[in-house]
Amino acid sequence: MKQLNIGIIGVGWPGQQHAKAIAALPNTRLHSCADNDPDRLNTFVKEHQPGVAFIDYHDLLHDPELEAAIVCLPNFLHFPASLTALEEGKHVLCEKPPTMNAAEMKVLRDEAAKRSLIYFFGRQFRFTPAIRTAHEIITEGRLGRIYRARATWVRSRGIPGGIGSWFTDKKCSGGGALIDIGVHALDTAWYLMGTPRPTSITAKVFRNFAHFVSVPIFDVEDEAHAFIRFANDTFVELETSWAANLTDDTPVGPEWVGRESNNAVLFGTKGTLRVKPLTLFEDQNGKLVTVPLEPRYSDNSFEMQLQNFAHAVRGERPAINDAEQAFELMEMIDGIYASNELGREVPIP
Numbered sequence: 415m416k417q418l419n420i421g422i423i424g425v426g427w428p429g430q431q432h433a434k435a436i437a438a439l440p441n442t443r444l445h446s447c448a449d450n451d452p453d454r455l456n457t458f459v460k461e462h463q464p465g466v467a468f469i470d471y472h473d474l475l476h477d478p479e480l481e482a483a484i485v486c487l488p489n490f491l492h493f494p495a496s497l498t499a500l501e502e503g504k505h506v507l508c509e510k511p512p513t514m515n516a517a518e519m520k521v522l523r524d525e526a527a528k529r530s531l532i533y534f535f536g537r538q539f540r541f542t543p544a545i546r547t548a549h550e551i552i553t554e555g556r557l558g559r560i561y562r563a564r565a566t567w568v569r570s571r572g573i574p575g576g577i578g579s580w581f582t583d584k585k586c587s588g589g590g591a592l593i594d595i596g597v598h599a600l601d602t603a604w605y606l607m608g609t610p611r612p613t614s615i616t617a618k619v620f621r622n623f624a625h626f627v628s629v630p631i632f633d634v635e636d637e638a639h640a641f642i643r644f645a646n647d648t649f650v651e652l653e654t655s656w657a658a659n660l661t662d663d664t665p666v667g668p669e670w671v672g673r674e675s676n677n678a679v680l681f682g683t684k685g686t687l688r689v690k691p692l693t694l695f696e697d698q699n700g701k702l703v704t705v706p707l708e709p710r711y712s713d714n715s716f717e718m719q720l721q722n723f724a725h726a727v728r729g730e731r732p733a734i735n736d737a738e739q740a741f742e743l744m745e746m747i748d749g750i751y752a753s754n755e756l757g758r759e760v761p762i763p
């Protein structure tokens with residue numbers, strides 16, 4: 415079996431998780447890495463031993479041996495790096511959010527299609543044991559028809575940093591809590607609902623807690639709420655925050671985030687499923703019964719994700735997501751910001 419030659423661009427936390435996944439799989443090889451911070455690059459090279467390392471990611475992408483690139487750069491570089499990769503004939507796995515907006519994602523979608531390359535956005539949560547099990551239970555029909563969902567990722571004191579505090583600077587991040595963690599929560603619920611086509615959005619975002627951190631620029635939201643309608647007559651309610659004075663029914667998370675809840679609840683005609691802790695609330699002859707569920711797997715989600723990407727690149731199995739889904743996800747993010755700006759419900763074009 416020929417190993418898939420993969421290069422990692424950006425060696426922060428997600429870059430390191432992808433490197434560990436590459437090492438764990440027999441059919442993938444860490445061909446190269448790139449990062450413009452020499453100290454971070456050296457540390458990464460020592461630990462993960464790629465074939466070659468670059469300061470300039472364009473050099474990595476130009477290497478004819480490279481087959482696929484994993485983009486783990488700050489958000490504003492997702493588009494140029496992914497586009498260059500596709501133009502160089504490489505398959506792409508890009509960390510979330512896919513791009514800064516839907517217009518950028520449309521260009522990537524068309525470029526990937528033109529060149530018959532895989533574009534895949536990083537969403538390891540689709541592969542966690544609980545979410546894989548939830549997906550199977552839904553596919554088995556235990557919920558009946560899903561008619562609504564609730565998507566949540568809230569933190570009470572969890573404003574992220576990143577090199578140069580780029581997460582709070584809109585021109586580098588594209589947005590705040592919504593595009594950082596809200597996108598994960600939304601995608602989890604949307605995936606479990608079967609990725610229905612979004613049709614309209616009403617939303618409100620806030621910036622209330624910028625004083626919690628000392629950063630040069632804080633011009634993004636720290637909290638967002640949205641109501642998204644889909645073409646199949648369903649909807650999702652999204653709640654996300656980096657910072658808020660949350661009540662004590664929100665569990666205590668790691669020290670730097672304070673209280674935290676990252677969860678999805680899917681409401682169906684036969685039952686309701688909560689992801690954390692994985693539980694089915696099932697109608698049994700008119701009685702509502704609580705059925706605790708055990709996740710059916712224990713695999714590492716980054717490894718499972720990479721396995722799916724590698725199989726898709728080799729044409730052996732379908733990818734769990736694609737550029738069209740990335741485009742629709744970015745349309746929802748754009749729609750949330752547009753609805754907030756306009757103060758009304760907006761259609762998704």
Ligand SMILES: NC(=O)c1ccc[n+]([C@@H]2O[C@H](COP(=O)([O-])OP(=O)(O)OC[C@H]3O[C@@H](n4cnc5c(N)ncnc54)[C@H](O)[C@@H]3O)[C@@H](O)[C@H]2O)c1
Binds near residue numbers: 426486489510537578
């Ligand atoms: N999947 C997840 O759960 C998850 C978790 C954290 C972050 N992310 C995403 O991963 C991306 C990176 O986040 P992070 O937390 O690692 O940020 P970070 O700032 O810690 O790391 C980014 C890395 O990119 C490098 N870099 C910046 N500009 C560069 C350039 N022009 N050329 C080469 N290297 C450059 C930096 O030196 C740094 O090592 C973001 O898009 C973020 O949303 C995903």
